[in-house]
Amino acid sequence: MKRLVFLLSALTAMSANAQGSKKIKEKDMPAFTQFTYTGNDRIYNDNPLKEGEFYTPVLQGCYPDPSITRKGNDYYLVNSSFAMVPGVPIFHSTDLVNWKQIGHVLDRPSQLKVEESRISGGIYAPDIKYNPNNDTFYMITTQIAGNMGNIVVKTQDPAKGWSDPVKLQFDGIDPSLFFDTDGKAYLVHNDAPPAGTEQYSGHRVIKMWDYDVKNDRVVPGSDRIIVNGGTDITQKPIWIEGPHLYKKDGRYYLMCAEGGTGDWHSEVIFVSDKPTGPFVPASNNPILTQRYFVKDRANKIDWTGHADLVDTPDGKYYAVFLGVRPNEKLRVNTGRETFMLPVDWSGQFPVFENGLVPLKAKIKMPKGATNQTGKNGFMPNGNFKFTDNFSDAKLDYRWIGMRNWRENFVVKGKNSVRINPLEANIKAKSPISGLFYRQQHATFTAETTLQYLPKSEKDLAGIVCYQSETFNYVLGLTKKGKDYYMVLERTEKGASKVIASEKINPGKSVKLKVAAQGDAYTFSYTADNSAYKNLGGTVSGDILSTDVAGGFTGSLIGLYATSGNDIQP
Known part of the structure; x- marks a missing residue:
């Protein structure tokens, strides 16, 4: 030895x-x-946890752009890692409260090429999805470095390593996969509008492709624009991005970030009767934002958006999303962090519970969960x-x-x-x-x-x-x-x-x-x-x-x- x-x-x-x-x-x-x-932040000293509560952010520090998926009772969450190595930290939980890091998705040189990247290059907005049709997990992301572009890796056990990347042949960023119940699959992502059609700075579109699961590729020629500009292009919305597609009660929901990643950040949603659209924006957009409140409010949480939804085995919904906690001079040294909120989806559109009022540091735990923060290998939060x-x-x-x-x-x-x-x-x-x-x-x-x-x-x-x-x-x-x-x-x-x-x-x-x-x-x-x-x-x-x-x-x-x-x- x-x-x-x-x-x-x-x-x-x-x-x-x-x-x-x-x-x-x-x-x-x-x-x-x-x-x-x-x-030793004051907010945690002033707001000790009571029975049945846990702190959000659930991952403090630079853990931005969260994406989440579930297989049975197991939840998996990933984050952007930019030029950090290894790439794409991955966490596991069985209750949405206690998260244990089980490694990194991109954990070897054949998967990650960031040697010459600026710190904010590299890995952007990973999306993790479980495909029940073939019992396989997929992580898809944009690697802005090393001539990699948009890539996908997969595994049948996230704790046992992921495949080498497959390079996907399309431009744009923030790709996300959707696996329908009929076995078909689709890929959505942010892209520039067609050449010559840009109407203003920040004008982007959401594109969709048919996805060939057998060969891990987008189907050539299947791309189409499903959102142009955002919820209302006449208002010149900026940076529609971070799309995720969901199916509920036979209808299809497209949820996206809008407004850029700063203080106008928000989450918006669209609905369609078919996976390919047309997608109609909800009348109550945005469904998550902190942009309407005074800048110097106490215990400020801001810049919320870039969300992803997950359902629990008993039919409840939760969302993970990024946000920031500025210091007393409104500076953002801890970066974009992973927050969580329960979501009420009893109506047509999901409602982030308290997502349109100033966010608090504590939320109620899901039924049956016991907070083990910092114990038994779980990530700590609070102080x-x-x-x-x-x-x-x-x-x-x-x-x-x-x-x-x-x-x-x-x-x-x-x-x-x-x-x-x-x-x-x-x-x-x-x-x-x-x-x-x-x-x-x-x-x-x-x-x-x-x-x-x-x-x-x-x-x-x-x-x-x-x-x-x-x-x-x-x-x-x-x-x-x-x-x-x-x-x-x-x-x-x-x-x-x-x-x-x-x-x-x-x-x-x-x-x-x-x-x-x-x-x-x-x-x-x-x-x-x-x-x-x-x-x-x-x-x-x-x-x-x-x-x-x-x-x-x-x-x-x-x-x-x-x-x-x-x-x-």
Whole structure:
């Protein structure tokens, strides 16, 4: 066994070297021996759960564009992952309350090609569907990277891995599959209007194709526009997208996001007597939005939309959808998260319960569910602490790479992770050597212990807050001459500035901490297990907000190393 572990570590280091890291002995690699994340948002302290309640969002942090499906008593949920690696996190539940991550759908290089993607490229809006006609699960998505385009993968057991992707021959984004009870299948997606017919900026259409299940392809020539512009093109609605098709009581319902992914985001619905249309919009659209309320409302939840519906075995309905929780300066550092609401579909159209009033942090649990948040392997929500001593043989699924497979730069120790530094640094739009954990609260602390002695000014390891390759903070240990320095750098729009640096004696280890209270972030360290020492004062988290940085992701907290450091004390 020891020989096997040694060989695996050696192969991992060799793989990292092939991607641009220096040849370095394992003992000289930066070692992180503990990571602790603690969330402490006021809304959860002020609103403790009562019996029969659970918190929404059900997945906090950057888990956007949720899609959900059910087979029997088993629910499966997936999210967009953009340039994060592995791709498309997948979760399992039997009660819609307790969710356990069972892996990633795109978990090997043959499925995911994001090595040169910007952070908000890569994987967009995955859709997961169970087809009872052939007892198969499908995940279809747009991979805006690596010449992949729209792809589909499938499996008969989501916990046991997915097929290599099949590239589908159509343009556009946000594809979704629908399997009818007669065995026929259809694919719907967002696309540009036909050339020469665009009426305004943001004018999009929803297209439908017949889908050949046997050969996994769209049927050539079967495409048709089923929605032009949105619910009412005379009002110039923007970005009709994220379509999902459902069948209920013999009729067909097309549900879409509309209004863009910002503060005008909403969910709308159409109905038809046939799967191919024509589709007529409901008179009470939108059926979900937060756009009509004052901007500075307390405990604000906003940008809601991009929803998907699922029915329970007893005929109830629930919806998952994305939303954001801005901080006190209305900045969105935690990104788009996965929320849930019960849905009343006793009438013609589904009604999101309280989906058109300011959303609350708590909802009622489905009948028979028991909240096990953070226990027995289930994802925590509300306020919680996550501690990883890296004692397990495998890394927790919540740790992700950026454009890079963890196996390419991580060497797993008994109670540590060592990072084999790549030459690419945090500002590169290429694979970097960093393990990332999603920021999940406005108020949090994240701490780690680092054992490392850099050899030169090109070497750096530390903790980062990463919104993108062009917007980030780095707190790291590096070297200048014969001396060691702790440095703090801010990068905004790709331009970097050293906020502070300080000569230190790192000793055997250094503890690093980042803390936030809304927009106010602080970075600290201690080299002798005494009290933390702040470096750089209080800095703004503005560059970690989607509002400022753009894109579609939330802020990530990273354990990071590079052999191409350009931060100079």
